[in-house]
Amino acid sequence: MRFLIASFSKDLARWRQDPMAALLWLAIPFLIGGLITLMVDGGDGASPTGLLLINDQDDSLLSGAIAGAYSQGQLGELILVELVSLDEGTERINNGDASGFLIIPDGFTAAFLNEEPVTLTLKTNPSQTILPGIIQDVTEILLDLGFYAQALFGPEIDKIQTADTATVPDDVFAADIAVQIQGKMDTVSPHLFPPAFDVQVVEPPPSEPRPDIALLFLPGIVLMALLFSAQGMSADFWKERETGALRRLVSTPGLLSGFVYGKALAAAVIVALLGGITLTLGFLYHEVTWSKFIPSMLWITIAGVGLFAWFAALQMLFPNQKAANLLTSILLFPLLMMGGSFFPLDVLPEWIASIGRMSPNGFVADRLTKELTSPTAWTFDGKSWAIILTMTVSGLAICTWRLQTGFARR
Amino acid sequence: MLAVENLVKQYGDLAAVNNVSFGASKGSVFGLLGPNGAGKSTTINCISGLLSPTSGRISVAGADIVKDSKNAKRSLGVVPQELALYEDLPAIENLRYWGKAYGLRGSALDARVQEVLDHIGLADRARDFPKTFSGGMKRRLNFGCGIVHKPGVLLLDEPTVGVDPQSRQRLFDLVETERDAGACVLYTTHYMEEAERLCDSLAIIDHGQIIAQGSVGELKAKLGARDVLQLNGDFPGTDMNTSLAGSGISDLEVISQEDGVLTLTMSSASQHLPTIFEKITSAGGSVSETSLRSPNLETLFLLLTGKELRE
Numbered sequence: 228m229r230f231l232i233a234s235f236s237k238d239l240a241r242w243r244q245d246p247m248a249a250l251l252w253l254a255i256p257f258l259i260g261g262l263i264t265l266m267v268d269g270g271d272g273a274s275p276t277g278l279l280l281i282n283d284q285d286d287s288l289l290s291g292a293i294a295g296a297y298s299q300g301q302l303g304e305l306i307l308v309e310l311v312s313l314d315e316g317t318e319r320i321n322n323g324d325a326s327g328f329l330i331i332p333d334g335f336t337a338a339f340l341n342e343e344p345v346t347l348t349l350k351t352n353p354s355q356t357i358l359p360g361i362i363q364d365v366t367e368i369l370l371d372l373g374f375y376a377q378a379l380f381g382p383e384i385d386k387i388q389t390a391d392t393a394t395v396p397d398d399v400f401a402a403d404i405a406v407q408i409q410g411k412m413d414t415v416s417p418h419l420f421p422p423a424f425d426v427q428v429v430e431p432p433p434s435e436p437r438p439d440i441a442l443l444f445l446p447g448i449v450l451m452a453l454l455f456s457a458q459g460m461s462a463d464f465w466k467e468r469e470t471g472a473l474r475r476l477v478s479t480p481g482l483l484s485g486f487v488y489g490k491a492l493a494a495a496v497i498v499a500l501l502g503g504i505t506l507t508l509g510f511l512y513h514e515v516t517w518s519k520f521i522p523s524m525l526w527i528t529i530a531g532v533g534l535f536a537w538f539a540a541l542q543m544l545f546p547n548q549k550a551a552n553l554l555t556s557i558l559l560f561p562l563l564m565m566g567g568s569f570f571p572l573d574v575l576p577e578w579i580a581s582i583g584r585m586s587p588n589g590f591v592a593d594r595l596t597k598e599l600t601s602p603t604a605w606t607f608d609g610k611s612w613a614i615i616l617t618m619t620v621s622g623l624a625i626c627t628w629r630l631q632t633g634f635a636r637r
Numbered sequence: 638m639l640a641v642e643n644l645v646k647q648y649g650d651l652a653a654v655n656n657v658s659f660g661a662s663k664g665s666v667f668g669l670l671g672p673n674g675a676g677k678s679t680t681i682n683c684i685s686g687l688l689s690p691t692s693g694r695i696s697v698a699g700a701d702i703v704k705d706s707k708n709a710k711r712s713l714g715v716v717p718q719e720l721a722l723y724e725d726l727p728a729i730e731n732l733r734y735w736g737k738a739y740g741l742r743g744s745a746l747d748a749r750v751q752e753v754l755d756h757i758g759l760a761d762r763a764r765d766f767p768k769t770f771s772g773g774m775k776r777r778l779n780f781g782c783g784i785v786h787k788p789g790v791l792l793l794d795e796p797t798v799g800v801d802p803q804s805r806q807r808l809f810d811l812v813e814t815e816r817d818a819g820a821c822v823l824y825t826t827h828y829m830e831e832a833e834r835l836c837d838s839l840a841i842i843d844h845g846q847i848i849a850q851g852s853v854g855e856l857k858a859k860l861g862a863r864d865v866l867q868l869n870g871d872f873p874g875t876d877m878n879t880s881l882a883g884s885g886i887s888d889l890e891v892i893s894q895e896d897g898v899l900t901l902t903m904s905s906a907s908q909h910l911p912t913i914f915e916k917i918t919s920a921g922g923s924v925s926e927t928s929l930r931s932p933n934l935e936t937l938f939l940l941l942t943g944k945e946l947r948e
Contacts, residue, residue, distance in 0.1 A: 233737035244725040471721035478685035478715040480707045481738035
């Protein structure tokens with residue numbers, strides 16, 4: 228036990244001398260995780276907004292209606308409309324300050340009513356891809372609507388146009404127009420209503436609220452930090468062997484098991500530190516309930532030591548340090564891929580996810596994901612805890628066995 | 638204090654150590670002298686518990702290294718050939734760690750660490766990291782880590798490999814201080830001068846076997862006053878034993894004759910050179926280079942094995 232503490236404090240003191248390693252183990256997952264979170268969680272759902280400049284030279288009811296049409300409904304969330312002068316609009320669209328610039332010429336209403344050709348000018352911003360296209364499409368639809376309205380209700384529009392605008396139209400005039408329009412509507416309505424197709428709105432079955440997609444990445448990011456640190460720390464067995472410290476240790480009465488468990492304890496502190504930082508930031512960002520913090524820490528610390536132990540056991544199987552480091556580094560990436568560090572298991576196809584859950588880090592990440600996204604308190608699932616404890620203890624036992632059976636003696 | 642009896646270490650068909658026996662007492666330095674690959678390190682590794690002997694018995698301060706390894710190891714200090722140090726721990730922490738590995742604690746550990754730092758001349762660099770030390774300083778710290786628990790038996794496996802002359806001298810002083818303090822020191826080397834300088838008694842080892850053993854004086858006496866004469870030249874198909882038989886030199890002995898090198902031993906060799914050259918020439922040979930050496934451990938090794946100690 229005393230030598231275990233000596234081994235623990237020795238390793239901790241040595242890791243203190245190498246803060247860059249710990250920073251790297253933390254920085255890489257943070258960088259990757261930060262980018263992923265920004266990609267899936269950026270902009271909190273707000274749609275991009277384009278700006279349409281309109282120079283209304285006609286200044287009529289109809290031209291006003293066109294300008295107003297861009298601000299209606301969901302289109303209004305996409306496009307902001309601003310009335311400008313011709314010079315200002317030209318200057319701003321040339322500077323790329325708007326998505327589009329629509330010029331409604333003087334005489335637009337008269338031409339429309341008289342079924343005469345008229346040209347609306349729409350200048351779009353070539354540096355934008357989506358919004359100018361939407362503006363162009365909407366403009367064309369509005370003009371088509373105008374064409375069909377003119378074709379269908381042309382006589383009625385003419386009557387309104389030619390009516391004496393100085394006085395208020397009498398009831399007979401209004402009723403006459405209304406009857407004529409209604410008659411035409413009755414004629415065309417069998418063709419228009421009901422539509423040839425039927426849309427049945429089906430309410431989706433009630434389901435559990437889907438967790439925040441960015442939160443699904445958090446366990447994977449934590450596990451990434453754990454994997455990097457576990458793999459990095461496991462290489463220390465080789466370092467000590469290369470200096471001859473392990474051989475010297477064998478000639479002392481100090482127990483090799485004490486040495487291994489001391490190292491594991493130091494690894495636990497590093498893992499807890501790195502995992503703690505990652506978790507704290509994750510909890511703050513995703514507003515996870517803090518009652519889950521302690522069990523999460525315990526879970527990742529035990530799992531981190533287990534990963535360290537298995538990486539170390541694997542390292543000690545190789546004939547030299549170079550091969551050991553290379554192959555454990557190569558192993559890192561499939562583990563990260565499978566274990567949900569790049570793509571959360573919950574968003575992967577089920578067959579891939581089920582394979583991922585069988586990887587050590589995938590198992591740990593999956594369990595952590597379930598707990599962090601669950602609306603209820605942490606569930607102490609005995610089976611899962613038994614699995615990671617077994618993984619950790621067996622990994623450390625293999626390390627001790629390897630040291631005793633030759634690794635430390637060469 | 639240290640007893641090795643009929644030690645055998647076998648790797649398949651190869652006997653790295655073959656029936657080696659020797660003993661060393663308290664307050665003495667016992668040397669294992671031999672060329673690289675002779676079996677010195679294997680012997681030391683068996684004594685330190687790194688290797689399990691195939692057969693034989695090793696006793697350290699009365700405890701069997703195999704059956705009672707914990708007690709045997711308590712009395713054992715090892716200074717390995719390599720620098721078994723933590724470069725990322727200050728010198729004092731290196732000493733403290735190895736002290737703890739031997740069971741030292743608290744004030745006893747602190748006091749002993751300070752004593753060792755003074756002893757190895759690193760007291761003023763105690764808080765510095767070994768990575769900032771010179772090669773000689775690292776060697777001294779390596780030595781310090783092996784003696785921090787005041788071992789009864791100290792194993793030094795070629796501790797001066799790659800060390801400059803000044804640091805080597807300092808290491809010799811450290812070894813002598815340990816010996817004078819009562820430690821039993823087992824010192825392996827392939828440097829004859831080191832063995833002559835430090836060892837009270839020694840064994841010459843080659844191909845895993847001890848070929849001579851005794852005090853330095855006793856071993857030198859085996860050579861008598863005979864010099865070793867080495868001749869380089871051309872000795873085509875000539876058996877020089879026969880050719881030199883009628884030279885009239887009473888104690889002349891041919892040690893070896895191979896690859897154009899003829900090694901002879903005799904007393905007052907310089908006086909017999911003309912006779913020897915004449916005999917060689919008349920036998921159809923020729924001599925191109927001559928070297929004459931007075932008796933020492935190296936010439937003894939040459940006499941016993943027919944090859945140089947540093948080959």
